[in-house]
Amino acid sequence: MENLQIALNHGLSTQEYNKIVNKLGREPNLTEIGILAAMWSEHCSYKSSKIHLKRLPTKGANVIQGPGENAGIVDIGDELCVIFKMESHNHPSFIEPYQGAATGVGGILRDIFTMGARPIALLNSLRFGDPKLPKTRYLVDGVVSGIAGYGNCIGIPTVGGEVYFDECYNGNPLINVFALGITKKNEIFRGLARGVANPVIYVGSKTGRDGIHGAVMASETFTKEAEEKRPAVQVGDPFTEKLLLESCLELFKTGIVVGIQDMGAAGLTSSSTEMANRAANGIIIDIDKVPRREKEMTPYEIMLSESQERMLIVIKKGNEEIAERIFRKWNLDFSVIGEVTESSDLRIIENSDIMADLPISLITEEAPIYKRPSKKPAYLNNMKNFDIFSIPFPNNLDSIFLKILSSPTVSSKRWIFEQYDHMVRTNTVIPPGSDASIIRIKDTNKAIAITTNCNSRYCYLDPYTGSAIAVAESARNLACSGAKPLAITDCLNFGNPENPEIMWQFKKSIEGLAQAALVLNTPVVSGNVSFYNETEGVAIFPTPTVAMIGLIEDIRNHLTQWFEKEGDRIVLLGETKEEFGGSEYQKQIQGTVRGKPPQIDLRAESALIHTLLEASQTGILHSAHDLSEGGLATAISESCFTPNGSIGVKIKINDNMKIRNDAILFSESQSRALVSLERKNIPILDKITREYGVKMSNIGVVEGDRLFIENMIDIPINEGYNFWSSGFERILNSYA
Amino acid sequence: MFNFGIILFPGSNCDHDCYHAISNVFKQSCEYIWHENKGLDRFDCIVIPGGFSYGDYLRTGAVARFSPIMREVENFASSGKPVIGICNGFQILVETGLLPGAFIKNSTTKFICKWVNIRVENNSSPFTNLLNVGDVLRIPIAHAEGNYFATEDVISKLKDNSLIAFKYCDEEGIVSNSSNPNGSCENIAGLMNSEGNILGMMPHPERCSEEILGGTDGKSIFESIISWLKNSTGSKQIKTGRF
Numbered sequence: 001m002e003n004l005q006i007a008l009n010h011g012l013s014t015q016e017y018n019k020i021v022n023k024l025g026r027e028p029n030l031t032e033i034g035i036l037a038a039m040w041s042e043h044c045s046y047k048s049s050k051i052h053l054k055r056l057p058t059k060g061a062n063v064i065q066g067p068g069e070n071a072g073i074v075d076i077g078d079e080l081c082v083i084f085k086m087e088s089h090n091h092p093s094f095i096e097p098y099q100g101a102a103t104g105v106g107g108i109l110r111d112i113f114t115m116g117a118r119p120i121a122l123l124n125s126l127r128f129g130d131p132k133l134p135k136t137r138y139l140v141d142g143v144v145s146g147i148a149g150y151g152n153c154i155g156i157p158t159v160g161g162e163v164y165f166d167e168c169y170n171g172n173p174l175i176n177v178f179a180l181g182i183t184k185k186n187e188i189f190r191g192l193a194r195g196v197a198n199p200v201i202y203v204g205s206k207t208g209r210d211g212i213h214g215a216v217m218a219s220e221t222f223t224k225e226a227e228e229k230r231p232a233v234q235v236g237d238p239f240t241e242k243l244l245l246e247s248c249l250e251l252f253k254t255g256i257v258v259g260i261q262d263m264g265a266a267g268l269t270s271s272s273t274e275m276a277n278r279a280a281n282g283i284i285i286d287i288d289k290v291p292r293r294e295k296e297m298t299p300y301e302i303m304l305s306e307s308q309e310r311m312l313i314v315i316k317k318g319n320e321e322i323a324e325r326i327f328r329k330w331n332l333d334f335s336v337i338g339e340v341t342e343s344s345d346l347r348i349i350e351n352s353d354i355m356a357d358l359p360i361s362l363i364t365e366e367a368p369i370y371k372r373p374s375k376k377p378a379y380l381n382n383m384k385n386f387d388i389f390s391i392p393f394p395n396n397l398d399s400i401f402l403k404i405l406s407s408p409t410v411s412s413k414r415w416i417f418e419q420y421d422h423m424v425r426t427n428t429v430i431p432p433g434s435d436a437s438i439i440r441i442k443d444t445n446k447a448i449a450i451t452t453n454c455n456s457r458y459c460y461l462d463p464y465t466g467s468a469i470a471v472a473e474s475a476r477n478l479a480c481s482g483a484k485p486l487a488i489t490d491c492l493n494f495g496n497p498e499n500p501e502i503m504w505q506f507k508k509s510i511e512g513l514a515q516a517a518l519v520l521n522t523p524v525v526s527g528n529v530s531f532y533n534e535t536e537g538v539a540i541f542p543t544p545t546v547a548m549i550g551l552i553e554d555i556r557n558h559l560t561q562w563f564e565k566e567g568d569r570i571v572l573l574g575e576t577k578e579e580f581g582g583s584e585y586q587k588q589i590q591g592t593v594r595g596k597p598p599q600i601d602l603r604a605e606s607a608l609i610h611t612l613l614e615a616s617q618t619g620i621l622h623s624a625h626d627l628s629e630g631g632l633a634t635a636i637s638e639s640c641f642t643p644n645g646s647i648g649v650k651i652k653i654n655d656n657m658k659i660r661n662d663a664i665l666f667s668e669s670q671s672r673a674l675v676s677l678e679r680k681n682i683p684i685l686d687k688i689t690r691e692y693g694v695k696m697s698n699i700g701v702v703e704g705d706r707l708f709i710e711n712m713i714d715i716p717i718n719e720g721y722n723f724w725s726s727g728f729e730r731i732l733n734s735y736a
Numbered sequence: 737m738f739n740f741g742i743i744l745f746p747g748s749n750c751d752h753d754c755y756h757a758i759s760n761v762f763k764q765s766c767e768y769i770w771h772e773n774k775g776l777d778r779f780d781c782i783v784i785p786g787g788f789s790y791g792d793y794l795r796t797g798a799v800a801r802f803s804p805i806m807r808e809v810e811n812f813a814s815s816g817k818p819v820i821g822i823c824n825g826f827q828i829l830v831e832t833g834l835l836p837g838a839f840i841k842n843s844t845t846k847f848i849c850k851w852v853n854i855r856v857e858n859n860s861s862p863f864t865n866l867l868n869v870g871d872v873l874r875i876p877i878a879h880a881e882g883n884y885f886a887t888e889d890v891i892s893k894l895k896d897n898s899l900i901a902f903k904y905c906d907e908e909g910i911v912s913n914s915s916n917p918n919g920s921c922e923n924i925a926g927l928m929n930s931e932g933n934i935l936g937m938m939p940h941p942e943r944c945s946e947e948i949l950g951g952t953d954g955k956s957i958f959e960s961i962i963s964w965l966k967n968s969t970g971s972k973q974i975k976t977g978r979f
Contacts, residue, residue: 101817123820145846148846152849153747153788154788238788238791239790239791239793331746411900418848418849420847421878422849424750424753425753426943489886
C-alpha cells in the first residue's frame, strides 16, 4: 500500500499504478515512481490530448520536421531552413512571474539550438487578468521583466507578440513563448541516442534541487496554496545559456555529435528516455557522474531536477576529449555520465547499485492515452440568443471610439516592447507594432514574417470558430506583411481536461485549428498543450494560441500596416457584417462577452490572402493592415499612427453597406484588410480582387491631420494618437 | 582596407552585428579576439561590442574589466590607434578606468530599447570627423544601465576639453530633460578620453548602418574611423594615462 500511496501523491492514478506493476512484474521503487509520474504527467505525455492532436495537419511540401521532435522545421529554399516552436510557461509564471517567464524563454531557446540552429527571434503571447487588480500589475511587471531579462542578456531579439487582459485569467495568466532559429538543411541535429556504446555526456549548469516536480505541478489545477509550490519553479541564468548556446554551436561544427536534447521538463529523465526511445536503444546513467550543486542529492532528485541550462548529448565514441575541450573553454560543466546500450532499458546506477531499471517503452510510448468524455458546456446554451439591437446605438461615436483606442486590448504596447531588445542581431526589419514582425535572412534576399494570435473571447463563445479565426487571422497578418504563410506552431491553453466541458472545448478547438490549417495550407509542425489552467474550479477561456511563420522571397516586397503617403487611396477589402459577439465594442459598452463570435468563411479568407499576396508582388500597395479587434475604425487609426508620426485620413463610407454605423466602425467581421495605394494603381487592384472574388470598397484618402469618417467620427489625429499611445501605461499606472 | 578587431567576452552579444557592419557594409577586414588572447598589434581599430559580459549580474562591465585583454586594449590605445566601446563596451571602458565616470540604472528603472536622437558635440575625433558639430543622428539605444554619472569635476573637465562626443537631444537637436532617455548627466550619450582616441557610446551605430534596418545615421561613425585611419600617417605615439 505504501508505494501506491507514494504514486498517488505523485499524481499517478491507482489504475496507472497497477498498469506499472503489471508491466514490471514488481512494485516500482521511489526513483522509478518519480520517473514514471513525471513522464506520464499530462505535461510530458499529452495523455488527454494525444488522440485529438492527431487530427491536425502536420505535413506539407516545405515541412522537414513535424511534431515529435524538440521543434518543427520548415524549408525556406536556398538550402536553408527555419526551426521554431512555441511553449507555455503558465504555471511557474503565476507562482514566480520573473523566473517563470525567464525560464520559459530559456527553455524554448534550448529547444531551438538543440536542433543545430542559432535562434534569431523570440516572440511571446501573454494573457493576464483584470488590469485593475494589483496582482495583475505585479504579474505583468514580473513577466515582462523576466522575458526581457533573459532575452536581452542572451542577445536574441524579442521581435513581437501580443498581450490581452480578461478577468478569466485572474488566477491563471498565460505565458506562451516562441523562438525561431535558422540553419542549413544539412546541418540539423535531432534527439537520438544512436550507436550502442556511444558516450552520453552532460553539459551546462550543475544539477540542483530546483524545479523538482515542475512537470507534475504543470499538470494540476491551482488551489489557494499555489504559492507553496514556489520551490518547483526553476531559476534562470541567461549568461550560462549564452555560453551553452555558443559552445553547442561550436560542437556541432566538429561532426562528432550523434544526438542532442535539452533537459527541459522532467530534466535528465525526459531527455535520456526520449532520446533512447527515438533510436530504439537503451541508456545507462551513472548518477555519481552527474555534476551537482548540492551534496547528498538522491538519484530521485537528480533524475527529476529541472535545473536550467543543461544539455544531454550523445557523441561518437572516442571523441570525448574534443567535446570536453570546447565546454571547458566556455567554462561549463562537462561529464560523461553514461552510454547508449542495446538493452532498451533505462538503467540508473549509483555506486554500482541499480537504483532504477525501467523499459524505455514503458516510460515513453506506453504512457497512458485517454479518450476523456466531453460534453457541450452549459453556458453556451445562453449565448446564442444575443440580439445585436440590444446594444443601444451610442450618442457619441467619438467618445466610444477613443475608449476603444485606449483600451488594454487595442492601445499601444510600447511600454512592453521597449523593455525588450528587439533589434539585436540586426535583422529586425519591422519591429513590434505592425501586423507581423519581419526579420531578414542575412546573405539572402529573403525575410521571415512571424505573428501570434488568439482571440479567446471568440473561442469562449465558439471554440471551433474562434480557433479557426486564430489561424485565419495569423495567415492574414502575414499576407498583409507581404509574406506567404508557411506553417504553424501552437500552444493550446485550456482548463482541466477531466472536466467533460473543457474536453469539449478542446476537441472543438482542435477541429477548428485543423480545418483552417488545412484550407490555408499551413501545417502545424510543433507545439504544446497546457491543461489545468484553472484555479478554484474556474477555468480560463479556451486559448489556442497560434504562431505562424511566413516567407518573403524578396525583402523589397514587404509591407507594413502604416500609411505612407498623403494622397494615397484607402481601400477596404472584404465584407462587413453586423458582428458584435465577443467584440471589443461589446466589451467596452456592455462589459460582457456574449452571443456568436464573427463567422469565418475559410474560402473567403484564402481568397483575401491570395489577393494581398498578389498585390504585394506587383508592388502597388503602400500599406496593408488586417481588421481585427476594434474593427475598421481601429484598423484605420492604427494605420495612421506610423512610427514616424501620425497622418490623417478622410473617409466616406457608402451607405450601401446597409448596416448600423457602429457596425461599420466596430464590427469584427473576418477576412477583411485595409490597404493604401496610389490612385492610378486602383485598376490593377480592382483586377486582382475580381479574379479572386474579393469585395473591394474605395473608402477614402490619406490626408490632413484629422481622423475623419463622414457622419461618424471626427477627431484631431493627435488626440487619437494620445489616447492610443498612453492608454496601456495609464491603466497600469493608475492602480500601481 | 583596415583591420578591425572585435573583442569577445563571454556574454558579448553584439559581436556579430559589429562584424556584419564592418565587413559587409563597410568592406573592411575584421576578426574576433577571444578575451584570453594576446597581441593586438595587427589591428588598426579595436571594437568592444555590446552585450552582457559575464551576464552583468554585478555592475555592468565589473567582471570584464579584470580580463587580461583589457591590458592589451590599454596598450593598444597608448599607441594612438582608435578604440570604440559600444553600449556594454562603453560600460567596460568606464569600469576599466580608460574613460571616467560610472553607470547606474536608467532613471526609468527599466531596460529601454528604442530609437533616440543624439547631437554631435565634437567633430575633431577619429570617430566623428566626417560630421559637423550640431548634427543630429537618429540611432537606437538598448540598455538597462545607461544612466551616465560623473562628479562635477569630471564633467567640467569633459566640457573644458571637448571630450563629450554625443548628447541625447530631440529631433531638432535641442538637449533637454525631455530628450534624455535614461537620466544621464548632461545628457551624455558618448565621450572620449583626454587623447581623443578612445570613444565610449551607449547608442548602437551598428544597428543603423543599413536602410533596411530603418536608418543609416550610424554609418558616419564607422566612415569617420575609416577616413581617419586613411589620413593618419602611421601610428602616433600617444600616452594614454588613466583619465
